[in-house]
Amino acid sequence: MRDILAHPRSMFSGQLRWVLIAIFVVLAPLAMKELELLTNFGLITQVNRALIFVALAQGLNIVVGLAGLLDLGYAAFFAIGAYTFGLLTWPTHDIEMSFFLAIWICALVAAVFGIIIGAPTLRLRGDYLAIVTLAFGEIIPALVRNLGDFTLTFRGRVLIEDYNLTNGSQGLTPLGRPDFSFLENLFGLDEGALNVGVNPTFWYFAIVITSMIVLFSAIRLNNSRLGRAWKAIREDETAADFMGVDPIRTKLAAFAIGASFSGLAGAVYASMLGAIFPELFKFQVSIFLLIIVVLSGRGSIWGVLIGGIIIATFDGVFLAQVLPDIFNGEVLPEYDVQSLRWVFFGIGLIVIMIFRPQGLFPPKSIETKIVPPTVESAEGVQNS
Template identity: 40%
Template sequence: MQNAREVVFRRLNKRIVLIAVLLLLPFAVDALLGRGWLRIVDFAMLYIMLALGLNIVVGYAGLLDLGYIAFFAVGAYCYALSASPHLAIAFPRLFPDGVHLSIFIVLPVSALLAGGMGVLLGAPTLKLRGDYLAIVTLGFGEIIRIFMNNLNAPLNLTNGPQGISRIDPISIAGISLNATQRIFGFTLPSVHLYFYLFLFFAGLVVFVSQRLERSRIGRAWMAIREDEIAASAMGINTRNLKLLAFAMGAAFGGISGTLFAGFQGFVSPESFSLMESVMVLCMVVLGGMGHIYGVILGGLLLALLPELLRHSVVPVQQALFGKTIIDPESLRMLLFGFALILVMLYRPAGLWPSRVRRRELSSDERPNESA
């Protein structure tokens, strides 16, 4: 019993340390690397949320989705339209100043809307698996992007390729996150405030993922991933659970997109290209499909890597050759492809797969003991 108590204490201590580190992180990044990097970390948090959402669809339920960014787009446009002057153009009588709703109204709505889109995508693809499913989802992602690109005529809903700008910054209880605020005697610049907001939502997404993973629902998803026929013979309603996976994953994407629009203040279809879907999928695969911490690692790595290159490649080449021979963007794709090949060859389950941990656990856990 004492042992169990110690374990609980150690776990609690670990958690407190982790939270403290995360709370202090923006100050450390700000002091050591500069504010620009903190902004990049903020974006990385959004990517982590996206990757965790996709992890439900791909990692747990085993449904390969190449159009996942569409749900991010749905969330982003949802906030862009309901918190900017833009709708005044399409409906000048109805909304003379545009619509300016609070993020807390938009968040649940966009989560629901994105989830609904997830079901819409899932329903016709229920019988498809693997590469066939990937192609349909890829098409879906492109359809959403093209819609955003072309819905500026006859009624200007999305402002087409120019995108929607002047989106209201997120404000909580009247405190705008877009300006430096003094809270409890701390001076918190805008990027810090957004960091804490995103931290909260990322934490929420991790929490929900974790609880689902270890539940009856999570097990059913994994059963479908492992063998759909056996799963249905064991009494799992594969149709409903696949739709649920699509909806949950999409809802996370929608939440992330909403926060993205508020943070960036501008959305355009360009941000939701196929490449972005591929990027998020790579975060999941590279990090460790079906493993929450692996996916977080993958998201962090792939979100930070291009910035790291941008800051290192040009200066290094300038110093060596006096001019820039390879631009960081193309080097990024090269390194990226290389990294993927290496991971697939040497760590096919991802950089940080879940099974390792579980096998470690199994050695000191008695079979009959319940956690």
């Protein structure tokens, strides 16, 4: 008891903290529903979107924050995840795979693309890597847009004619949603009772679980041998190479694992929206994710979680809904306040970069603490 009085923060340590967080996470949708009724702002859908962006940012954090590889085209993996899900579940393609199977395939496909995109860039450093990833980030949405009506001719012979893979800029819709009809049969419920549709509360929990999978993997990876290898590469690639860290395998692993997070998040996002378009994966998305990672603190997993929720919710609720509500009513009735969104991010970015370049919640550098050898331990080594 005295401990708690002396250190009030210790109340929130240990298991109690996790219990409180779990209660908060479970009760959050109820609170948000009440708030939505009070204020008329869409909250849960925006928090869902924010949590998807957090999962994406965790993947980017592995590439940029932990491995130190600058990726300016990360939305490409988001697009690959979402479109793989789209192709697997879009009724026109007659595959209509189950949600629960498809999301893992999406993660896998994104990881493979991570390796494909990562492989040619391995010899490059710094800005050159950024340029190549930027180029891939531009190519993937362009490909998606163009593969809606695809004709391939080779020496006058038509190999593929007017093939519609991605439905071009019209996008894919409808897409598969999680099917719980087996539970309906099991518990003898009415048909369609567990039809999730666009129910935001259901998607809240689905996305919380997805984010938790991603978060758990990120934490375990961060503390693993691979995580330390990433950080070693980030700090000094040549030195890490000398210490026996294989830079090629380590970097490829960062690209593949980072991409797989984003593939998983992309698939869940696609299913939640029920429709995807090439426009959803523009350069702005890559930059928005990079802003989350950099403003939150590169390399800090908890920082990216908290910073991501704050930034993406700020974007979706405050900038997109509250601000227009305030201004469009009386002050600027005609004006589209949402176009100020990037003005805010631009200014915020400049201010934070100038005053706190390491980000808002930078990682604690406990691991770099070196314990100096004591006389006994040194003697012990000599004697053994």
